[in-house]
Amino acid sequence: MFCVECGNEGPLIGPLCPDCYSKKHVKATLPEFIDVTVCAHCSSFLIGERWVEMNSIKDAAEHMLRASLATPEGLEVTGVDVKLDEMDDRTFRAAVSADLAAGEHRFRRELSATVRVKQASCNECSKQKGSYFEAIIQVRGDGRALDAVGVEEIQRQVVARVAAIRTGAREVFISRTERVKGGLDFYLSTIQSARIVARELQELYTAEYGESPSLWGRRGGQEVHRVTFLVRLPPFREGDVITCGAKDYLVRGMAKGAVRCLDLRTGEEQRMKHKALEGCALACAGPDIATAVVLVDGDSELQLLDPDTMTPVDVVKPKGFVLKGDNVRLVRTNLGKYALSDDW
Numbered sequence: 001m002f003c004v005e006c007g008n009e010g011p012l013i014g015p016l017c018p019d020c021y022s023k024k025h026v027k028a029t030l031p032e033f034i035d036v037t038v039c040a041h042c043s044s045f046l047i048g049e050r051w052v053e054m055n056s057i058k059d060a061a062e063h064m065l066r067a068s069l070a071t072p073e074g075l076e077v078t079g080v081d082v083k084l085d086e087m088d089d090r091t092f093r094a095a096v097s098a099d100l101a102a103g104e105h106r107f108r109r110e111l112s113a114t115v116r117v118k119q120a121s122c123n124e125c126s127k128q129k130g131s132y133f134e135a136i137i138q139v140r141g142d143g144r145a146l147d148a149v150g151v152e153e154i155q156r157q158v159v160a161r162v163a164a165i166r167t168g169a170r171e172v173f174i175s176r177t178e179r180v181k182g183g184l185d186f187y188l189s190t191i192q193s194a195r196i197v198a199r200e201l202q203e204l205y206t207a208e209y210g211e212s213p214s215l216w217g218r219r220g221g222q223e224v225h226r227v228t229f230l231v232r233l234p235p236f237r238e239g240d241v242i243t244c245g246a247k248d249y250l251v252r253g254m255a256k257g258a259v260r261c262l263d264l265r266t267g268e269e270q271r272m273k274h275k276a277l278e279g280c281a282l283a284c285a286g287p288d289i290a291t292a293v294v295l296v297d298g299d300s301e302l303q304l305l306d307p308d309t310m311t312p313v314d315v316v317k318p319k320g321f322v323l324k325g326d327n328v329r330l331v332r333t334n335l336g337k338y339a340l341s342d343d344w
Contacts, residue, residue, distance in 0.1 A: 239286030
């Protein structure tokens with residue numbers, strides 16, 4: 001087989017030898033200027049019509065240069081190597097090595113372009129700067145205000161969960177957080193993310209949950225609603241003592257819509273759903289539980305020195321009771337007095 005251009009014998013690409021094919025058809029071009037747009041606030045890059053997080057200007061420039069590389073039909077771009085030479089803070093000279101393929105034949109072309117870096121504000125940052133929100137999560141205490149520890153704990157949980165959601169959805173963010181009477185308000189950018197976080201708070205704290213939509217305005221001829229999610233925490237927390245009917249319980253844990261409670265009289269533990277706790281009342285908050293000196297450690301009873309009256313008081317040891325020192329936590333409720341095991 002002979003090349004129709006030079007007459008050389010050998011493998012051909014169509015009617016041409018690789019050298020003649022390379023001279024005639026292996027062409028690659030780049031625009032003189034390539035613009036890379038970076039968000040001035042979050043450093044994401046505008047790729048096409050989407051803002052994308054990338055590691056560096058080089059990565060963004062390489063992507064834009066590859067997308068702008070023009071080749072004739074039949075040539076495949078198999079690799080692009082970019083070297084950037086900084087001309088100033090906003091301008092780079094790009095040396096581009098493009099690897100091309102026509103069937104099993106490989107070619108390389110050396111090109112250059114000027115990369116101009118421009119700043120803008122991405123859609124999400126523009127919304128954040130404008131305090132944009134579509135939903136509010138209202139976290140409230142039921143008959144008990146949130147203390148500083150409770151506020152900080154809930155804030156950490158909400159911030160961490162929103163950050164996790166944002167890794168796969170840049171449009172998700174907390175617009176602002178407000179401490180209000182009785183609780184906290186979180187303003188979130190999307191209804192879906194707010195619903196996820198509110199539901200998780202409900203499960204974690206076995207809380208009451210509600211949704212309330214309201215008309216906000218119109219966009220593109222359609223009504224746009226904002227949604228308020230109410231998460232009302234129960235009047236007790238882990239470490240509290242509650243009274244349910246004729247029994248007193250120590251709250252051991254709260255998770256997944258249920259509360260782990262320990263019967264203070266028997267020492268038996270059980271899981272109680274939220275509905276079963278609706279009639280329960282706070283008997284003693286965890287931080288208010290007193291400490292008493294142990295006077296006598298008997299087989300089935302303890303004799304303690306009541307820290308309020310400074311008189312001896314006898315309490316029954318519940319099942320599984322463990323005493324590790326000379327003091328024990330003493331709980332007083334309307335139903336009786338109890339010693340709390342050091343393992344509880």
